[in-house]
Amino acid sequence: MEIEKIIVGELQANCYILKKGNNALIIDPGDEGKLLIEKTKNLNIEAILLTHHHFDHIGALNFFNNIDIIDIYNQQKTKHFNFEIIETKGHTSDSVTFYFKEEKTMFTGDFLFKGTIGRTDLPSGSNDEMQKSIEKIKQYPKETKIYPGHGETSTLEIEIKTNPYF
Numbered sequence: 377m378e379i380e381k382i383i384v385g386e387l388q389a390n391c392y393i394l395k396k397g398n399n400a401l402i403i404d405p406g407d408e409g410k411l412l413i414e415k416t417k418n419l420n421i422e423a424i425l426l427t428h429h430h431f432d433h434i435g436a437l438n439f440f441n442n443i444d445i446i447d448i449y450n451q452q453k454t455k456h457f458n459f460e461i462i463e464t465k466g467h468t469s470d471s472v473t474f475y476f477k478e479e480k481t482m483f484t485g486d487f488l489f490k491g492t493i494g495r496t497d498l499p500s501g502s503n504d505e506m507q508k509s510i511e512k513i514k515q516y517p518k519e520t521k522i523y524p525g526h527g528e529t530s531t532l533e534i535e536i537k538t539n540p541y542f
Contacts, residue, residue: 377457377479379523382415384408387432390525392483393419399456401425402440403474403483404525406432409439422454427485427525428471448472464513466506467494475516482532483523488513490522490530493541510542 378395385407392403393415400419404427405412424440426447427433437445446452448470451461460475464487471494474483486494487509496503518533536542 377476377481379481380415381523382408382412384411385432385435388526389432390523390527391436392523394457395419396456401454401457403427403523404433404485405436405440407435409436412436413439422456423452425474425483427473427483427487428468430468430486433485433525462512464488464509466496466502466509468498469500469502469505471509473513475520480517480520481523482513482516482520484513485525487525488522488535488539489524489526490528490535491539493539494525506541514542 380393382391384391389406391405394401398420400416400421401423402421403425405424421443423444423446426445462473462475464471464473467486471485471487473487493506495501496506514536516532520532522530522532
């Protein structure tokens, strides 16, 4: 699976395009819809995956018509991509992480960043839920690569060792 990161919008959100051959998923199309359309124009977009519904992660949804949206409310499967949807509440009550077991890759949105976690003081955020989500994520393979909603990638092993919230 090929992963392309595109930084979009004034909050510099990470949007990811995942490709297997001509098939693709888009994770968190937060802004710059015309750019995202251009980058995916020759691909079969199977679905759009949303880690949560903050504006900086969904702002370009209106550029994509008739494409299934997969999130906490619609946890369907796709044809060419295998992933697990993990409810990782805390930053928001609708936060999910997408875990691709074969690739040992996780897309965490604003739940988990390199060296920190997402804010819990915004509407529907919860410190208690965040702690439960952290404990849940610790159970995954330590070599799992973390692709967050903002900033740089990391690994679960690095986060367990260095992230003060772990």
